[in-house]
Amino acid sequence: xxxxxxxxxxxxxxxxxxxxxxxxFGKKGVLASEFAKMKDIAGPDKKAFAQGLNKNKVALQASxxxxxxxxxxxxxxxxxxxxxxxxxxxxxxxQKGALHPVMETMDKIIDYFVALNFAVESGPMVEDDFHNFxxxxxxxxxxxxxxxxxxxxxxxxLLRTHTSxxxxxxxxxxxxxxxxxxxxxxxxxDFDVTHTPMFHQVEGLVIxxxxxxxxxxxxxxxxxxxxxxxGDVEVRFRPSFFPFTEPSAEVDISCIFCEAKGCRICxxxxxxxxxxxxxxxxxxxxxxxxxxxxxxxxxxxxxxxAMLMHKIPDLRSxxxxxxxxxxxxx
Ligand code: PHE
Numbered sequence: 001x002x003x004x005x006x007x008x009x010x011x012x013x014x015x016x017x018x019x020x021x022x023x024x025f026g027k028k029g030v031l032a033s034e035f036a037k038m039k040d041i042a043g044p045d046k047k048a049f050a051q052g053l054n055k056n057k058v059a060l061q062a063s064x065x066x067x068x069x070x071x072x073x074x075x076x077x078x079x080x081x082x083x084x085x086x087x088x089x090x091x092x093x094x095q096k097g098a099l100h101p102v103m104e105t106m107d108k109i110i111d112y113f114v115a116l117n118f119a120v121e122s123g124p125m126v127e128d129d130f131h132n133f134x135x136x137x138x139x140x141x142x143x144x145x146x147x148x149x150x151x152x153x154x155x156x157x158l159l160r161t162h163t164s165x166x167x168x169x170x171x172x173x174x175x176x177x178x179x180x181x182x183x184x185x186x187x188x189x190d191f192d193v194t195h196t197p198m199f200h201q202v203e204g205l206v207i208x209x210x211x212x213x214x215x216x217x218x219x220x221x222x223x224x225x226x227x228x229x230x231g232d233v234e235v236r237f238r239p240s241f242f243p244f245t246e247p248s249a250e251v252d253i254s255c256i257f258c259e260a261k262g263c264r265i266c267x268x269x270x271x272x273x274x275x276x277x278x279x280x281x282x283x284x285x286x287x288x289x290x291x292x293x294x295x296x297x298x299x300x301x302x303x304x305x306a307m308l309m310h311k312i313p314d315l316r317s318x319x320x321x322x323x324x325x326x327x328x329x330x
Pocket of ligand 1: 162242245297
């Protein structure tokens with residue numbers, strides 16, 4: 001009896017105590033086998049034996065219950081301690097995402113033109129020769145095709161080298177008047193501080209009846225656009241050449257890094273080239289079957305805008321996926 005009670009008190013965990021319970025009170029336990037002895041005990045002794053056994057059983061049950069309470073309380077204490085929550089601790093801050101500077105710049109450009117009622121058009125990145133070159137007055141073997149080092153597919157398809165094929169697709173799909181921009185991804189075989197093989201452009205095209213769209217209209221909208229994007233800058237139109245516009249111009253803004261005094265970024269000219277534009281060449285209208293219309297077009301590189309607006313020195317860093325660059329744009 002002493003020994004049995006000792007077993008109960010010795011149990012240090014609920015599991016140990018459960019083992020003791022089975023040993024003592026279980027179907028094949030000590031008590032059960034003691035009670036089983038009753039059948040072999042003769043008449044008068046039986047009662048005393050049974051009474052003694054029952055007394056022991058009650059005593060054992062009582063010390064079992066007491067030990068159970070102690071261990072249970074210890075267990076609850078342990079769980080509470082291990083799950084304790086310090087509500088005064090700082091939480092772990094969730095990482096906040098940011099728009100990639102190229103997309104943020106693209107959105108700004110799109111917003112400007114959408115506010116002026118330009119439709120946003122798109123076209124495929126895998127183009128054919130007709131839409132990317134031929135219809136844009138760049139016939140086969142035209143030397144101007146060398147301006148754009150192209151990724152070709154074996155079947156003659158190509159990755160579009162500019163967003164200008166969207167001009168052609170839109171003109172073929174709709175009728176004038178047209179007032180559209182085409183933001184999109186373009187590809188060229190170029191890789192250095194200011195070029196990546198994949199980059200983004202926004203194209204613009206406005207077409208209306210003959211005589212209704214002039215170079216003056218083009219100048220006015222681009223000057224306002226560039227002032228909106230870059231703030232207080234000078235804008236200069238410089239004669240240039242594109243096969244699909246005539247006359248053509250490249251547009252510069254006064255250097256925003258040195259206030260046009262001359263620095264490394266503007267190659268000490270005081271000017272930064274930011275886009276190409278012109279009056280749509282009659283051969284383009286011929287290619288899409290348009291008659292008696294006039295129009296202007298422009299195209300710009302979004303990465304270049306992002307670089308200038310955020311003073312990012314190496315254009316390639318925009319595509320390295322380094323989180324430390326993105327963290328600066330939260
Ligand atoms: N497509 C030209 C380029 O990629 C840009 C451009 C578009 C120029 C429209 C004039 C008019 O360089």
